[in-house]
Amino acid sequence: xxxxxxxxxxxxxxxxxxxxxxxxxxxxxxxxxxxxxxxxxxxxxxxxxxxxxxxxxxxxxxxxxxxxxxxxxxxxxxxxxxxxxxxxxxxxxxxxxxxxxxxxxxxxxxxxxxxxxxxxxxxxxxxxxxxxxxxxxxxxxxxxxxxxxxxxxxxxxxxxxxxxxxxxxxxxxxxxxxxxxxxxxxxxxxxxxxxxxxxxxxxxxxxxxxxxxxxxxxxxxxxxxx
Amino acid sequence: xxxxxxxxxxxxxxxxxxxxxxxxxxxxxxxxxxxxxxxxxxxxxxxxxxxxxxxxxxxxxxxxxxxxxxxxxxxxxxxxxxxxxxxxxxxxxxxxxxxxxxxxxxxxxxxxxxxxxxxxxxxxxxxxxxxxxxxxxxxxxxxxxxxxxxxxxxxxxxxxxxxxxxxxxxxxxxxxxxxxxxxxxxxxxxxxxxxxxxxxxxxxxxxxxxxxxxxxxxxxxxxxxx
DNA sequence: GCAATCTAAATTGTCGACAAATATTTTGAC
DNA sequence: GTCAAAATATTTGTCGACAATTTAGATTGC
Numbered sequence: 001x002x003x004x005x006x007x008x009x010x011x012x013x014x015x016x017x018x019x020x021x022x023x024x025x026x027x028x029x030x031x032x033x034x035x036x037x038x039x040x041x042x043x044x045x046x047x048x049x050x051x052x053x054x055x056x057x058x059x060x061x062x063x064x065x066x067x068x069x070x071x072x073x074x075x076x077x078x079x080x081x082x083x084x085x086x087x088x089x090x091x092x093x094x095x096x097x098x099x100x101x102x103x104x105x106x107x108x109x110x111x112x113x114x115x116x117x118x119x120x121x122x123x124x125x126x127x128x129x130x131x132x133x134x135x136x137x138x139x140x141x142x143x144x145x146x147x148x149x150x151x152x153x154x155x156x157x158x159x160x161x162x163x164x165x166x167x168x169x170x171x172x173x174x175x176x177x178x179x180x181x182x183x184x185x186x187x188x189x190x191x192x193x194x195x196x197x198x199x200x201x202x203x204x205x206x207x208x209x210x211x212x213x214x215x216x217x218x219x220x221x222x223x224x225x226x
Numbered sequence: 227x228x229x230x231x232x233x234x235x236x237x238x239x240x241x242x243x244x245x246x247x248x249x250x251x252x253x254x255x256x257x258x259x260x261x262x263x264x265x266x267x268x269x270x271x272x273x274x275x276x277x278x279x280x281x282x283x284x285x286x287x288x289x290x291x292x293x294x295x296x297x298x299x300x301x302x303x304x305x306x307x308x309x310x311x312x313x314x315x316x317x318x319x320x321x322x323x324x325x326x327x328x329x330x331x332x333x334x335x336x337x338x339x340x341x342x343x344x345x346x347x348x349x350x351x352x353x354x355x356x357x358x359x360x361x362x363x364x365x366x367x368x369x370x371x372x373x374x375x376x377x378x379x380x381x382x383x384x385x386x387x388x389x390x391x392x393x394x395x396x397x398x399x400x401x402x403x404x405x406x407x408x409x410x411x412x413x414x415x416x417x418x419x420x421x422x423x424x425x426x427x428x429x430x431x432x433x434x435x436x437x438x439x440x441x442x443x444x445x446x447x448x449x450x451x452x
Numbered sequence: 453g454c455a456a457t458c459t460a461a462a463t464t465g466t467c468g469a470c471a472a473a474t475a476t477t478t479t480g481a482c
Numbered sequence: 483g484t485c486a487a488a489a490t491a492t493t494t495g496t497c498g499a500c501a502a503t504t505t506a507g508a509t510t511g512c
Contacts, residue, residue, distance in 0.1 A: 040492095051468075061286045061290050064291065065290065088379040091329065092325070103317065153314040277498070300464080
């Protein structure tokens, strides 16, 4: 009977809390609303055409996701990662992404990954050499979705989504660094090869190594990146 | 200058959102509010002496933590774990607790853990043999706090706290099963021994083995437990 | 007696108004 | 002109009221 809640639907219809949340989440993750940016309840309530109460409820949720910080009586600012927090994120991502890859490899038949093996093949390398970092990031996102689907663990998937929201721009800046994208591509080819052979343990090990590499890369260039 | 927010403070003062959240979180985690229990906004607003708007904001947050489920126009019920969700929780806990123990062992000097080695020594075994499961759970909680402190990763700490909220009662029921507490005690003694020797890798391995054991135990007795 | 339908009560969803706190501007003294 | 204090404006925090929806109960018809 209840049929709304799936689509943003008809223009002019008031956005649900979930829809507002989705928009803000995405804007913050992409630094459309950059770190340190102040968010005013009245401005957002006007922008979305809803009352402040709804904005407030959304604030509660995205604060819980560490995307914003609320200072009592002083409002909301978009979270700015400290270097320590960034390292912490890498450490947690390492084990969770590793887990996801292991589970996905265990759950799915090896042929599942064939198209991804091809997606990360020679043409991709050409793209990276020519500086198409957007395309590379795109491929990484697709890979991640396929993996979280295959892992078949909704809790894990939501945790990884949250970590991605917090690190998306950081990773984007890492990928632009000279040689990093090429290195990452090679590593992901190895990871996919292991998955293609059904070797879950090896795939997990390689993914963790990959993230430790990214972490190390971040450590070296953190002044440039944060 | 801002000095509130630390204490619940004077009786009669209105509870902040954070305080209400804390109370509800704890009640749900302990099954004081059992799974499937319906939460009415008006009842809670009266109970805490605040308006429904605040309760609503709290709902947004604890929904984000998967402690409740909101059904549009029909209200809020305390989440009831499905077996699949419970297994998912074990899988995520395994890698995160393993990570926490590895980091804690790496960060802190080995002597740090001496008092815990003693806490899980002979007297504890006597307690478990005599059926003092409360005491054992208490010791586990202390160990967990010491580890999350030592790991020095606030993100990881908050993730583990959330997982604990979702599995506390489940673990309590596991511990009561014949032999499980004794087995867990032995395993934790081994873990602590590795930590006491500064062997982070081994401590992580043992902790993960420990959680896999708990998972397997849950698998066998899940009909009894959920 | 039972099912379907209608009515009333309870509950959730939304909003605008007011109070409290903070930020900004104006004013005035030196 | 500069600084401090007061006045004003903006922003957050809180609440109770009203609308929409669902639930429970009463009524009717078979």
